[in-house]
Amino acid sequence: MPRKILRVNMKKLETNYEDLPEKYQYLGGRGLTSTIVAEEVPPTCHPLGPHNKVVLAPGIVTGTNAPSSGRLSVGGKSPLTGGIKEANVGTNFAQMLGRMRIGAIIIEGQTEGKDYYLLKITNDKTEFIKANKWIGKGLYEVYKDLRKEFGEKIGICGVGIAAELFGGNSGLCFNDPEGLPSRYAGRGGLGAVMASRGLKFIVVDETGAPGVEIKNEEVFKKGTAKLLKALGDHDVTKPGGALNTYGTSVLINIINENGGLPQRNFSRGQDERAEKVSGEAKAEEIKKRGGVRPHSCHTGCVIRCSEVWTKPNGKDPVGVLEYESVWALGPNCEIYDLDTIGELNRACNDLGLDTIETGTTLAVAMEGGLADFGDGKAALKLLEEIRNKTPTGRILANGTEFTGKAFGVTRIPTVKGQSMPAYDPRAIKGIGVTYATTPMGADHTAGYAIATEIMGVGGEADRLDTKKAELSRNLQVATAVVDSTGYCLFIAFAILDIVEGLEGVVESVNGVLGTSLTLDDIPTIGMQVIETEIKFNKAAGFTSLDDRLPEFMKEEKFPPDNEVFNVSDEELDSVFKF
Amino acid sequence: MPIQVRLYGDLRKILPQHNYSKGAPSVFDIDGTEIKLVSDIFKKIGIEESETSHIFVNRIFSGLRKKVKDGDRVAIFPKNMGLLYKWYFKKVEDNDE
Numbered sequence: 067m068p069r070k071i072l073r074v075n076m077k078k079l080e081t082n083y084e085d086l087p088e089k090y091q092y093l094g095g096r097g098l099t100s101t102i103v104a105e106e107v108p109p110t111c112h113p114l115g116p117h118n119k120v121v122l123a124p125g126i127v128t129g130t131n132a133p134s135s136g137r138l139s140v141g142g143k144s145p146l147t148g149g150i151k152e153a154n155v156g157t158n159f160a161q162m163l164g165r166m167r168i169g170a171i172i173i174e175g176q177t178e179g180k181d182y183y184l185l186k187i188t189n190d191k192t193e194f195i196k197a198n199k200w201i202g203k204g205l206y207e208v209y210k211d212l213r214k215e216f217g218e219k220i221g222i223c224g225v226g227i228a229a230e231l232f233g234g235n236s237g238l239c240f241n242d243p244e245g246l247p248s249r250y251a252g253r254g255g256l257g258a259v260m261a262s263r264g265l266k267f268i269v270v271d272e273t274g275a276p277g278v279e280i281k282n283e284e285v286f287k288k289g290t291a292k293l294l295k296a297l298g299d300h301d302v303t304k305p306g307g308a309l310n311t312y313g314t315s316v317l318i319n320i321i322n323e324n325g326g327l328p329q330r331n332f333s334r335g336q337d338e339r340a341e342k343v344s345g346e347a348k349a350e351e352i353k354k355r356g357g358v359r360p361h362s363c364h365t366g367c368v369i370r371c372s373e374v375w376t377k378p379n380g381k382d383p384v385g386v387l388e389y390e391s392v393w394a395l396g397p398n399c400e401i402y403d404l405d406t407i408g409e410l411n412r413a414c415n416d417l418g419l420d421t422i423e424t425g426t427t428l429a430v431a432m433e434g435g436l437a438d439f440g441d442g443k444a445a446l447k448l449l450e451e452i453r454n455k456t457p458t459g460r461i462l463a464n465g466t467e468f469t470g471k472a473f474g475v476t477r478i479p480t481v482k483g484q485s486m487p488a489y490d491p492r493a494i495k496g497i498g499v500t501y502a503t504t505p506m507g508a509d510h511t512a513g514y515a516i517a518t519e520i521m522g523v524g525g526e527a528d529r530l531d532t533k534k535a536e537l538s539r540n541l542q543v544a545t546a547v548v549d550s551t552g553y554c555l556f557i558a559f560a561i562l563d564i565v566e567g568l569e570g571v572v573e574s575v576n577g578v579l580g581t582s583l584t585l586d587d588i589p590t591i592g593m594q595v596i597e598t599e600i601k602f603n604k605a606a607g608f609t610s611l612d613d614r615l616p617e618f619m620k621e622e623k624f625p626p627d628n629e630v631f632n633v634s635d636e637e638l639d640s641v642f643k644f
Numbered sequence: 645m646p647i648q649v650r651l652y653g654d655l656r657k658i659l660p661q662h663n664y665s666k667g668a669p670s671v672f673d674i675d676g677t678e679i680k681l682v683s684d685i686f687k688k689i690g691i692e693e694s695e696t697s698h699i700f701v702n703r704i705f706s707g708l709r710k711k712v713k714d715g716d717r718v719a720i721f722p723k724n725m726g727l728l729y730k731w732y733f734k735k736v737e738d739n740d741e
Binding site: 301302306307308309311312316317319320323324325336338341342343344345346347348350351528529559626627 | 650652653665666667668669697698700703705719721723724725726727736
């Protein structure tokens with residue numbers, strides 16, 4: 067039985083399984099979500115209107131025993147950027163879809179009344195259940211309820227209070243292996259798109275699922291064994307390596323030391339107080355409190371960069387505090403206390419907010435006078451405005467740019483309406499080129515694969531050098547490929563240094579699909595995905611003038627380097643020319 | 645003004661007598677009169693390149709042959725904190741030495 071598409075019509079409250087069309091046979095993850103969105107969603111439609119869709123697609127190898135491959139792509143037209151969006155998450159939910167041979171779920175149409183629904187998907191049927199009793203409730207409480215009602219082995223996808231407000235900063239929340247609402251396809255406001263269809267939750271029970279169809283078991287096994295060895299051997303990805311020991315927060319001290327960790331709404335790049343919220347500080351505290359470190363966001367991950375942060379007494383688990391989240395809710399708001407950051411992260415998870423966009427929204431709100439920088443209690447109160455659905459809360463739920471405009475702030479760190487993450491582009495120019503040119507809006511993951519060698523181009527660059535178009539393009543293309551396979555982006559570290567690991571990735575994909583792809587096919591596949599996304603954005607009205615960083619970053623010097631963003635417009639425009 | 649050395653993570657253990665707060669590096673000054681290169685600092689404090697990942701001299705990702713002088717800030721990260729830099733940034737060395 068080949069993969070299917072599950073089409074969910076919210077207007078009729080009907081579902082229908084369709085054969086995955088021939089033209090989609092070799093697509094998965096981001097490649098599949100972006101292709102379906104480009105084909106089925108009118109680029110000029112209102113993101114919250116009847117014509118937009120939410121598409122969820124596991125990667126090609128997701129659901130198999132390939133290591134670190136439990137990734138899911140979520141696509142649609144973003145209410146935050148107005149362009150195409152792919153948000154990516156690691157969760158068992160993705161693996162369940164893979165094993166049920168669901169290549170994609172397409173959620174379309176809008177309910178006619180004000181009811182919210184839960185869609186339950188089992189191996190042999192689907193069922194709509196009214197979900198109104200969970201309106202206005204925090205997701206920590208709701209996910210406990212759902213596991214009680216539907217069993218502990220389910221996978222959950224849900225949207226929170228921020229999505230009920232149709233906030234441009236509302237994500238899709240997935241459970242971690244222990245059931246916490248801590249894994250997010252957070253960026254771009256796709257939570258609001260799902261809520262605006264009238265769908266609040268998807269619950270998946272994979273009992274009886276046939277498993278992923280593997281066309282060539284021998285090739286698949288050979289490939290996954292090579293990748294597993296590479297991940298286990300490499301310094302970054304092996305047990306006891308940087309990600310496993312400290313999680314992504316290992317970067318706090320590194321980027322701070324390098325002068326690129328934005329503090330106080332992107333005002334300066336270094337502050338010794340950041341050390342208090344570093345990966346080392348967090349790992350030490352987790353150990354002392356009895357939290358969990360390392361931890362996996364999905365079963366079968368061998369990198370295990372995740373963790374479970376708790377209150378000082380070891381209770382009330384939050385889930386993972388990622389580098390980007392710690393930075394956004396911490397140093398960028400001049401908050402240098404892990405417990406306050408933990409509670410802010412808990413509030414984001416509970417309300418259904420993207421942590422990056424929330425932190426940058428709070429910092430802009432602080433600059434606009436809603437609270438003092440460094441005032442964690444005031445920051446928590448502002449998030450309660452969202453819970454209480456006040457006018458201020460509605461503004462904040464719409465993200466950084468909307469909040470900046472509402473409160474007269476001109477220093478707004480966004481591209482295409484989406485806020486920048488934890489690397490200042492004035493100190494690290496290459497990431498600035500990615501922020502400017504990715505079709506996703508400012509997004510570090512779009513060009514983070516650090517995979518230049520895949521494309522046969524030199525991999526090292528001076529961070530202040532302004533010639534970065536080629537580097538950024540290669541990174542973005544490689545990332546689009548990884549996001550389509552279902553593998554975690556972090557495998558990039560190992561497969562770059564260990565060529566057998568990269569061969570293993572290609573062989574595992576060939577094993578599942580029955581194809582004969584080679585390393586040489588990688589650039590073409592990635593470029594096709596990005597070309598599809600850029601064409602959608604152009605049809606939605608984007609021009610090269612949208613591929614620019616905010617004015618203040620071109621004029622305001624960023625200490626301690628005292629650099630401005632001085633990459634030329636011509637250089638930016640040379641990244642993608644179609 | 646001496647050279648400020650900042651040892652992060654597990655490298656802090658090589659100076660057990662040195663106090664540092666949670667999450668922060670072990671920070672100490674060394675006299676720069678006999679120090680010309682990063683490698684001289686390594687020799688002086690007794691660490692090997694294989695124990696380290698990223699070295700920053702005044703925020704610049706650097707190699708062992710990078711020149712240093714009084715007033716410089718030299719940050720050294722242990723092997724198990726290696727992330728990002730090795731792949732993305734050019735390591736600066738002073739090859740004329």
